[in-house]
Amino acid sequence: MTRVFIGSEALAAGRVNRYQLANTYQRLFPDVYAPRGELTLLDRTTAAWLWSGRHAVVTGSAAAALHGARWIDPNIPIELNFSNNRSPRGIVTRRETLLASELTSHGGLPVTTVGRTAFDLARRGPSRRGIAELDALANATHFSAVDVVAIADAHPRLRGVGRVSSMLDALDAGAQSPQETYLRLDLINAGFPRPHTQIPITRPCGRWYYLDMGWPDLRVAVEYDGEHHRTSRTAYTVDVDRQDYLGSVGWVVVRVLADHRRSDVISRVRRAWDIQSQRVAS
Structure with missing residues (x-):
C-alpha cells in the first residue's frame, strides 16, 4: 500500500481494517491517512491532492518544492487550484484560470509549470518570503523571467499581478538559503548597490572559492554562516584557511550569524565598504 492513501478505498479493497486505520495510521485530512510518524512535504502534498478526489492542481510553495526548490517549510499549508472553499486546516484552495500550457505533472501529481508557479509566488504573500521562494x-530551475511576464500578461486581472515585475527584478538565483536572500535584501534596503552573488575566487590549487555576495570592484564580501560552521570542526578549519587566503588577496569578508542584529551587520558592512573604497581610491 502506498504511504499516503484514501481510507475508504483501502477499507473497500481489504488492505486495512477499521482497527488498523484507527490505531496504526494517522488521519491527515478527511478520509486521507498515512503511517504514524513524521511527514514530509511531499506526503502532505499528496494527501491534499487525494483529499480533492484527485481533481486539484498543486500550486504555490508546494508546487515549487515539487519542481526542486529547496528550503521550503515542510509545514506550509498546501495550496491547490480546486473549486472547494471549505478546505480543511492545512489546505488552501483557490479557483483561478489555468491555461493548458501552465499545467504539468510531477511524480503523478498535477502541478503548475515552473513559470506559472513563479508567477503565483511573485503575487502572493509577504514580499520578502516571496522573493526567497523565487x-x-x-536556483533549482533557472526559469526565464520573460516566460513569467508572459503569464502575467495572459492574466491581467488576477490579484497581485501588478507586483510581479518588481518581484522578478528582486530575485537572484545565486542565493543558497532564505537567510542569504534576506541578507541581500537588507543590504539593498540600507542603500548599498545590489551585490553580486556566488562570486568565484581562484585558488592556488586551481580550484575556486565562492563568496555568498559582495562587490568585486571593492573586494568586499558578505557571507551568511549557517549553524554547521559552528558545530562542525572540519567546517571551522576550512573556514579559517579560506578566510586567511581571501584576506591575503585583498578581500574583506564580513561574516554574519543568525543572532547578529541587522543594524550591526549594516554598520560592519559600511565600515568594510569605506575602508576598501579608500584603498581603491589611493
Whole structure:
C-alpha cells in the first residue's frame, strides 16, 4: 500500500481494517491517512491532492518544492487550484484560470509549470518570503523571467499581478538559503548597490572559492554562516584557511550569524565598504 492513501478505498479493497486505520495510521485530512510518524512535504502534498478526489492542481510553495526548490517549510499549508472553499486546516484552495500550457505533472501529481508557479509566488504573500521562494525556485530551475511576464500578461486581472515585475527584478538565483536572500535584501534596503552573488575566487590549487555576495570592484564580501560552521570542526578549519587566503588577496569578508542584529551587520558592512573604497581610491 502506498504511504499516503484514501481510507475508504483501502477499507473497500481489504488492505486495512477499521482497527488498523484507527490505531496504526494517522488521519491527515478527511478520509486521507498515512503511517504514524513524521511527514514530509511531499506526503502532505499528496494527501491534499487525494483529499480533492484527485481533481486539484498543486500550486504555490508546494508546487515549487515539487519542481526542486529547496528550503521550503515542510509545514506550509498546501495550496491547490480546486473549486472547494471549505478546505480543511492545512489546505488552501483557490479557483483561478489555468491555461493548458501552465499545467504539468510531477511524480503523478498535477502541478503548475515552473513559470506559472513563479508567477503565483511573485503575487502572493509577504514580499520578502516571496522573493526567497523565487530565489529557491530560480536556483533549482533557472526559469526565464520573460516566460513569467508572459503569464502575467495572459492574466491581467488576477490579484497581485501588478507586483510581479518588481518581484522578478528582486530575485537572484545565486542565493543558497532564505537567510542569504534576506541578507541581500537588507543590504539593498540600507542603500548599498545590489551585490553580486556566488562570486568565484581562484585558488592556488586551481580550484575556486565562492563568496555568498559582495562587490568585486571593492573586494568586499558578505557571507551568511549557517549553524554547521559552528558545530562542525572540519567546517571551522576550512573556514579559517579560506578566510586567511581571501584576506591575503585583498578581500574583506564580513561574516554574519543568525543572532547578529541587522543594524550591526549594516554598520560592519559600511565600515568594510569605506575602508576598501579608500584603498581603491589611493
